[in-house]
Amino acid sequence: xxxxxxxxxxxxxxxxxxxxxxxxxxxxxxxxxxxxxxxxxxxxxxxxxxxxxxxxxxxxxxxxxxxxxxxxxxxxxxxxxxxxxxxxxxxxxxxxxxxxxxxxxxxxxxxxxxxxxxxxxxxxxxxxxxxxxxxxxxxxxxxxxxxxxxxxxxxxxxxxxxxxx
Numbered sequence: 001x002x003x004x005x006x007x008x009x010x011x012x013x014x015x016x017x018x019x020x021x022x023x024x025x026x027x028x029x030x031x032x033x034x035x036x037x038x039x040x041x042x043x044x045x046x047x048x049x050x051x052x053x054x055x056x057x058x059x060x061x062x063x064x065x066x067x068x069x070x071x072x073x074x075x076x077x078x079x080x081x082x083x084x085x086x087x088x089x090x091x092x093x094x095x096x097x098x099x100x101x102x103x104x105x106x107x108x109x110x111x112x113x114x115x116x117x118x119x120x121x122x123x124x125x126x127x128x129x130x131x132x133x134x135x136x137x138x139x140x141x142x143x144x145x146x147x148x149x150x151x152x153x154x155x156x157x158x159x160x161x162x163x164x165x
Contacts, residue, residue, distance in 0.1 A: 019103035024088060024113035026125045034111065035078060035085045039098060042132070044090055048117050049127025051088065056130070059098055072106070079108075086111040091118050 022028065029036070029051055036051055039059040050056060057074045060066050079085045085108075089095045092114045099112035121127065 018107060018109055019099050020111045021099070021114055022111060024092075024115045024120050026120065026123055028113070029120065029125065032086075035083070036113070037075065037078070037085060037087045038117075039087055039089050039094060040117070042130075044117075045130035048090070048121065050130050051117075051120070051125075052128045054088070060094060068101075081107075082109065084109040084111065086113050088113040088116055088120075090116045092116040 036054040038045065038050055038054045038056045040048075040056075041058050041060070041062055042056075043062065045056055055078045057071060057078075059071050087095045087098055087102075087110060089098075092112065093116075095112045095114075095116065099110045102108040102110045117127075
């Protein structure tokens with residue numbers, strides 16, 4: 001019985017250790033050495049600006065389509081599989097979905113920055129102007145997939161695996 005209980009506790013700890021949810025703050029962005037992946041669209045980068053030194057990799061395009069293989073290929077050029085990193089979107093609704101996917105299904109150690117760019121700007125963060133000529137990775141869809149039916153399932157952390165199989 002003790003072995004089963006220990007096994008369940010250990011498994012639960014491993015699952016929870018892969019995703020950290022923290023409110024985004026100016027202090028975190030400016031003092032943390034963790035890489036930040038900005039998953040917004042190029043038009044959002046242009047409209048609101050970006051975090052200095054953030055890595056821009058679009059996950060969902062303007063039509064809410066995505067290509068997970070292409071996204072992961074670009075992400076893996078920036079981070080090591082066991083490296084902890086943060087992701088940010090406009091308001092954190094997309095990062096909630098993506099952090100669950102990356103952490104629970106794909107075993108990345110990811111930090112979801114709650115509040116997103118809107119909160120950061122509201123707090124007075126001075127964004128950097130997006131420069132498309134700077135080395136950024138923008139997702140180009142090769143195999144577009146619809147996301148409509150998966151959003152509900154991906155929002156439920158317990159069903160992430162079912163949504164992607």
